[in-house]
Amino acid sequence: MEGGGDKSRRVPDAGSPIELSAEISEASLEGERKTVTALFADIKGSMDLIEGLDPEEARAIVDPALKLMIEVVQRYGGYVAQSTGDGIFALFGAPVAHEDHPQRALYAALRMQEELRRYSDQLRAKGWAPLSIRVGVNTGEVVVRTITTGIGHTEYVPIGHSTSLASRLQALGAPGSITVSDTVCRLVEGYFMFKALGLARIKGVSEPVNVYEVTGLGPLRTRLQRAAGRGFTRFVSREAELKQMQHALELARNGHGQMVAAVGEPGVGKSRLFHEFKAAFQTGNLLLEAYSVFHGKTSAYLPVTELLREYFRIVPEDDARQRREKVAGKIVILDRNLEDTLPYLYALLGIAEGDASLAQMDAQILRRRTYDAIKRVLVRESLNQPLTVIFEDLHWIDTDTQALLEVLCDSIASARVLLLVNYRPEYRHEWGSRSWYTQLRLDPLGPEDADEMLTVLLGAAPELAALKHAIAARTEGNPFFIEEIVQALFEEGVLTGDAQVKLARPFSQSSIPTTVQAMLAARIDRLPKEEKELLQTLAAIGREFSLRLAQQVVGWSEAQLYAALAHLQSAEFIHEQPAPGDVEYTFKHALTRDVAYNSLLVEQRKLLHERIARATESLFADRLDDHLQELAHHYRRSNNRIKAVEYLRRAGEQAVLRGFYEEAMEQLHGGLELLEKLDAGKARDSHELGIRRALMGALVAVRSLISPEIPQNAEQLRELCEGAGDTRLLAEVLLHLFFYHRTATSLDTAAPFARRGLELAEQTSGESEVFCGNFSSGLLAMENGEYLAARQHFERALGISQQTRDLIVANPGVAVGLLNCLGDLAIVCWILGYPDQAQAHAKRLVELLRRSLPTNAYAAGMYRLLTMRCDFLHNYQDARANAQEALGRSTQNGFQWGIMFGTIILAGIMVAEGATDPWLENLATEMRAAEILDQYLADWLAAGAYLNARRVAEGREIADRALAQIAAGGARQYEADLHRL
Numbered sequence: 006m007e008g009g010g011d012k013s014r015r016v017p018d019a020g021s022p023i024e025l026s027a028e029i030s031e032a033s034l035e036g037e038r039k040t041v042t043a044l045f046a047d048i049k050g051s052m053d054l055i056e057g058l059d060p061e062e063a064r065a066i067v068d069p070a071l072k073l074m075i076e077v078v079q080r081y082g083g084y085v086a087q088s089t090g091d092g093i094f095a096l097f098g099a100p101v102a103h104e105d106h107p108q109r110a111l112y113a114a115l116r117m118q119e120e121l122r123r124y125s126d127q128l129r130a131k132g133w134a135p136l137s138i139r140v141g142v143n144t145g146e147v148v149v150r151t152i153t154t155g156i157g158h159t160e161y162v163p164i165g166h167s168t169s170l171a172s173r174l175q176a177l178g179a180p181g182s183i184t185v186s187d188t189v190c191r192l193v194e195g196y197f198m199f200k201a202l203g204l205a206r207i208k209g210v211s212e213p214v215n216v217y218e219v220t221g222l223g224p225l226r227t228r229l230q231r232a233a234g235r236g237f238t239r240f241v242s243r244e245a246e247l248k249q250m251q252h253a254l255e256l257a258r259n260g261h262g263q264m265v266a267a268v269g270e271p272g273v274g275k276s277r278l279f280h281e282f283k284a285a286f287q288t289g290n291l292l293l294e295a296y297s298v299f300h301g302k303t304s305a306y307l308p309v310t311e312l313l314r315e316y317f318r319i320v321p322e323d324d325a326r327q328r329r330e331k332v333a334g335k336i337v338i339l340d341r342n343l344e345d346t347l348p349y350l351y352a353l354l355g356i357a358e359g360d361a362s363l364a365q366m367d368a369q370i371l372r373r374r375t376y377d378a379i380k381r382v383l384v385r386e387s388l389n390q391p392l393t394v395i396f397e398d399l400h401w402i403d404t405d406t407q408a409l410l411e412v413l414c415d416s417i418a419s420a421r422v423l424l425l426v427n428y429r430p431e432y433r434h435e436w437g438s439r440s441w442y443t444q445l446r447l448d449p450l451g452p453e454d455a456d457e458m459l460t461v462l463l464g465a466a467p468e469l470a471a472l473k474h475a476i477a478a479r480t481e482g483n484p485f486f487i488e489e490i491v492q493a494l495f496e497e498g499v500l501t502g503d504a505q506v507k508l509a510r511p512f513s514q515s516s517i518p519t520t521v522q523a524m525l526a527a528r529i530d531r532l533p534k535e536e537k538e539l540l541q542t543l544a545a546i547g548r549e550f551s552l553r554l555a556q557q558v559v560g561w562s563e564a565q566l567y568a569a570l571a572h573l574q575s576a577e578f579i580h581e582q583p584a585p586g587d588v589e590y591t592f593k594h595a596l597t598r599d600v601a602y603n604s605l606l607v608e609q610r611k612l613l614h615e616r617i618a619r620a621t622e623s624l625f626a627d628r629l630d631d632h633l634q635e636l637a638h639h640y641r642r643s644n645n646r647i648k649a650v651e652y653l654r655r656a657g658e659q660a661v662l663r664g665f666y667e668e669a670m671e672q673l674h675g676g677l678e679l680l681e682k683l684d685a686g687k688a689r690d691s692h693e694l695g696i697r698r699a700l701m702g703a704l705v706a707v708r709s710l711i712s713p714e715i716p717q718n719a720e721q722l723r724e725l726c727e728g729a730g731d732t733r734l735l736a737e738v739l740l741h742l743f744f745y746h747r748t749a750t751s752l753d754t755a756a757p758f759a760r761r762g763l764e765l766a767e768q769t770s771g772e773s774e775v776f777c778g779n780f781s782s783g784l785l786a787m788e789n790g791e792y793l794a795a796r797q798h799f800e801r802a803l804g805i806s807q808q809t810r811d812l813i814v815a816n817p818g819v820a821v822g823l824l825n826c827l828g829d830l831a832i833v834c835w836i837l838g839y840p841d842q843a844q845a846h847a848k849r850l851v852e853l854l855r856r857s858l859p860t861n862a863y864a865a866g867m868y869r870l871l872t873m874r875c876d877f878l879h880n881y882q883d884a885r886a887n888a889q890e891a892l893g894r895s896t897q898n899g900f901q902w903g904i905m906f907g908t909i910i911l912a913g914i915m916v917a918e919g920a921t922d923p924w925l926e927n928l929a930t931e932m933r934a935a936e937i938l939d940q941y942l943a944d945w946l947a948a949g950a951y952l953n954a955r956r957v958a959e960g961r962e963i964a965d966r967a968l969a970q971i972a973a974g975g976a977r978q979y980e981a982d983l984h985r986l
Contacts, residue, residue: 036150037604040522041099041163042110042189043171044083045141046074046117047092049180066128067091070136073120081113086161092138094172099149100161102526104271105298107144107192111219114140114183122181141175142219143167143186144519148606166209173207174216183219190217191496192519195225195234227296227397228485229276238488239461240281242454243274246445250282253443254423258289258391262417262441267427269447270577270594271524272485275427276397278447282425283393290391290423293383297401305405306353308396309379313354316382328356340385346378353379372405376412383413387421399428414439430577431528449482458484462491463506472512481594489518517599525600532576536569540578544602545613547635548595552588557620558613615643618652633659634672641675646683650676650692658699666707673700690725697722698734701741705821715745732769736762736777740822743781752788759785772809776802780826792833799830824853885914 048070071093075085078095082103087094097113098106117140125135145167151160170186178184190199198220204213225231246267253263267275283292293316295308313319317331332350336343351357353375363371386392396402396410410426414436417424436442450458455477463469480486493516494500501509517525529537542559543550556566570590573579578597579590592598605613618639625632637656640649653676660669676696683689697718704715719741726735739762746755759781766778783798803826810823831846888910895903 036148036606036609038146038606039099039102039149039526039604040106040144040146040519041149041167042097042106042142042144043147043163043168044078044095044097044110044114045092045172045175046095046114046138047175049137049139066133066136070121070124070138073124074117074138077113077117077120080116081109083109083113084161086163094168096149096161096163098523098526099147099163102523102530104520104524104527106523107142107189108196110142110144111183111185111189111193111197114142114219115222118181118183137180139175139178139180140183141171141173141178141185142183142189143171143174144188144192145170169209170207170214173209177202177205177207177216178218185217185219187215187217188519190215195223195231197221197223226298227276229280232277232488233280237277238458238484240277241457242450243278243281243447246278246447247282247285249443249445250278250425251286254286254290254393257393257421257423260419260421262387262420262422262424264414264417264424264426264436264439264442265445266436266442267425267445267447268430268432269427270429270449270483271528272483272521273447273449274484275447277484278445279395279397279425279427287393290393291386292393292395294395295397295406297396297398297406305403306375306409308402308406309409310353310355312394313350313379316386317354319354325356328354329358332356336382339382339389343381343385346381349375349378350382372408376409379409380412380416383422384416384420391421391423393423393425395425397427399426399434400432411435414442417441449480450484450487451482452477455480455482455487458487459491462488463500466506468508469506472508475512479595481596483594486521486596489521493518517596517603521596522600522603525594525597526604528576529578529597529601529604532573536572539566539569540573540601541605542613543579543590544592544598545605545610546617547638548598549582549589549591551584552590553624554617554620555590557624558617611643614639614641615645618643618645618648630655630659637672637675641679646679650679650683650696653679654692654696654699657696657703661699661702661706664706666703669703670700670707673703690728694722694725694729694731694734697725698737701738705741705744716742719745732765733771733773736765736771736774739765740777740781743784747784747788752785756785772805773812776805776809776826777822778802780822783826783829787829787833792836796830796833796837799826799833802826803830824850827853885911888914 048067071088074093075088078085083095083097084100085093085095097103097110103109121136121138128135145165147163147165147167149161149163174184174186199217200220202216202218205216206213250265253265257263267278269275293312295312297308317335319328319331329351333347336347348363352363383392413424418441456473459473459476463473476487476490480490498509499512501507529540532540539559543555546554546558556563559566577593580593582589582591618636621632621636633652633656637652640652653672657669657673657676660672673696680689680693700718701722704718708714719738723735723738726738739758743755743758746758762778763782766775779798779802783795783802786795786798827846827850831843831850834846835843888907892904892907895907
């Protein structure tokens with residue numbers, strides 16, 4: 006990285022200054038977020054220089070310097086945001102995004118220093134002191150807005166920390182230097198050379214920052230070269246394309262010239278394909294390559310002059326005389342009949358000696374003869390040896406190079422020339438009808454190839470599987486995006502290691518790498534203003550959107566919207582997808598949607614989200630339940646907190662009913678966060694009560710029964726219920742608190758909640774209160790071995806009406822209680838010697854299990870049924886199959902309690918079937934799960950397993966410990982079995 010820079014390379018010419026006004030008129034001049042590179046340049050000691058001079062004399066010295074600086078900025082596509090009396094502030098990447106904005110800024114900085122050195126030489130010659138400038142450059146996110154000052158004067162103003170940092174960096178530098186941040190250095194390392202200046206404390210920045218000085222150009226020119234420097238990943242999934250290119254090469258070698266175009270979106274691997282082709286098949290051909298650059302569209306023949314310099318072996322150290330000698334010598338050796346091409350070649354290479362005939366020639370004739378000269382030289386060379394000519398990135402070529410390519414394409418049909426070109430889909434040409442033209446469409450990698458690439462980058466560790474899947478999904482198989490996101494994850498500290506990659510901290514959706522963001526933002530900014538704003542609005546709707554909703558939100562006429570969507574489709578931003586009853590679209594790439602959305606200001610997003618939510622309510626007023634997730638999403642991101650809380654609650658309740666518990670908790674926790682911003686009062690309490698009730702159902706389903714979240718939520722819910730006088734919901738809360746303490750603490754702690762629940766049932770006679778109070782009291786009696794009392798409570802609990810039962814079954818928070826109650830009643834009846842009644846209750850339980858139930862209720866009921874089958878009927882074969890089914894469903898839905906109980910039932914079957922010594926290790930997991938739920942059950946399982954293994958002493962020690970705990974006041978449900986053991 007460090008060094009004096011490549012002195013043989015010169016700062017690339019960017020052609021004529023860009024007329025920004027035309028480009029800006031195409032871009033949105035309203036406020037938006039952009040990642041830009043800011044450049045501050047200041048004339049060192051300008052006040053000292055002009056001291057004592059007349060103001061007009063001072064202006065005569067300083068103004069030309071400022072003019073040079075402004076022209077250089079504009080030449081590289083920058084925007085001068087501010088010009089002071091002795092310096093400028095410029096932006097690259099705004100108003101119009103460029104995917105190489107850090108490179109453009111540094112090219113401009115280097116050229117600026119060159120121009121000022123030349124200007125200083127002129128000042129010295131006139132007897133004045135020379136001028137020098139200090140330049141500071143930084144890359145980061147800013148908010149850019151237009152501000153109108155005066156009559157009709159508009160300024161484009163960036164606001165953000167990153168621009169301030171660029172200004173501070175400029176002040177740190179020595180005269181004649183270019184000082185940059187660590188961010189800039191990382192983005193362009195290899196394209197430029199740097200000298201590390203170490204850590205510097207900068208005003209306004211809390212921590213010291215690494216600072217670098219630009220010392221010159223580096224060896225790299227293209228992204229591919231940079232990738233090669235990092236080390237290429239394995240080349241995958243392009244065998245068919247290489248085979249077609251090899252076939253074209255053989256045809257060209259035999260005198261049937263061919264043109265092959267690789268077409269694909271940014272990052273799919275067009276340049277990498279050419280690199281692999283050259284490495285595999287190029288032997289025996291003369292290879293000439295021309296590269297187009299981002300900022301080269303305004304430079305006539307820029308790729309062609311590079312190609313000719315390579316052909317004539319011209320190096321930067323050559324002076325004009327040496328260059329002319331190399332060109333003339335090569336042409337004479339090749340064919341003296343080509344000597345008439347020399348004036349045109351000299352002119353193109355900038356080494357003509359004042360040829361008056363060319364200066365006076367009509368421009369059209371001059372261009373035509375220049376094209377002809379290049380064509381004749383290349384075709385004649387192909388008679389000596391087969392020729393492969395490569396033009397990369399045609400979407401950036403200038404119009405003269407484009408015209409030359411058209412001439413070459415029509416001239417190679419009978420020549421030993423293979424012309425390889427690549428470009429993005431938006432590039433247009435007229436070659437499609439030529440028989441010697443072949444187009445190769447490069448698509449992103451498929452799932453298997455993307456996984457292979459990620460395995461090469463990250464390794465095959467199982468713990469990285471989810472991360473690899475997330476990266477593949479987000480990048481949709483684009484190789485460049487995959488590499489950049491992986492690199493960003495290492496830089497952010499999410500991934501560590503080299504030989505063995507490890508996940509250092511949990512992965513969430515990482516930010517979009519600057520390189521990827523710049524590439525996609527540049528494409529978006531090339532859209533007309535209305536279409537760019539439409540794309541941003543569609544991005545706010547989401548990855549997918551319907552035509553009806555888009556029209557309602559945008560408010561355009563149908564014809565206007567259709568035309569704009571058609572253009573976005575042809576530009577491959579969106580595509581239409583089949584949908585019943587409406588026309589639907591989706592963003593072709595999720596990252597494009599993210600970049601478009603992120604460019605919106607926060608306040609713009611909020612307004613858009615509310616507009617989208619209101620449009621959704623209007624369009625789907627008769628079936629809002631089908632759109633609760635979208636409404637919650639949009640209102641949550643708007644300023645309308647009341648609506649946001651309402652829809653988050655409804656969406657959370659719906660997700661709980663459908664068994665999507667993690668999704669429900671995300672929605673409900675979001676609702677609670679927003680509630681904190683609402684004024685206290687009955688309306689707020691009512692919302693909170695509804696949210697916490699739904700949250701209880703999700704927590705019971707997903708979290709462990711001893712999770713502290715359960716009593717925390719229950720106690721807050723209990724306070725709300727008591728304040729609102731809602732005894733029905735209070736009964737549910739007391740049941741939850743009983744369940745929690747029964748499992749997590751002790752029966753003594755749990756008992757008061759059962760007794761309070763029973764008191765509530767007796768005071769109100771409400772059916773929900775009767776059910777909850779008697780069910781918890783029945784469980785308490787059953788745990789204590791009081792089976793007659795337990796039976797009475799269970800029967801009272803189940804004496805509620807069918808309507809109430811249906812309501813309970815539909816509520817995941819208490820549905821588990823109804824099925825448990827039936828199962829426990831069956832078990833108690835069997836223990837009391839009423840097998841027929843036990844079987845009848847079990848039958849009713851089976852009938853309920855056949856209904857569409859929440860996963861937690863299904864699993865609870867199934868496990869009660871299995872307990873009966875195992876303990877009393879010894880039907881282990883059916884029990885095992887049922888347990889595996891319930892375990893599978895619990896695992897699929899993330900129902901932790903069900904997973905634990907499933908493993909316990911299977912462990913119980915193993916013990917009952919006589920699991921012996923080899924099984925003890927396998928039982929350890931199940932026993933730990935049992936211990937979380939029930940210490941006595943765990944002890945019973947462990948003692949039984951040791952007995953089966955004839956390890957009597959160890960088994961007896963466990964059984965004695967459990968019996969001692971029961972004698973001290975523990976649950977007596979397993980006492981008899983422990984005595985038997």
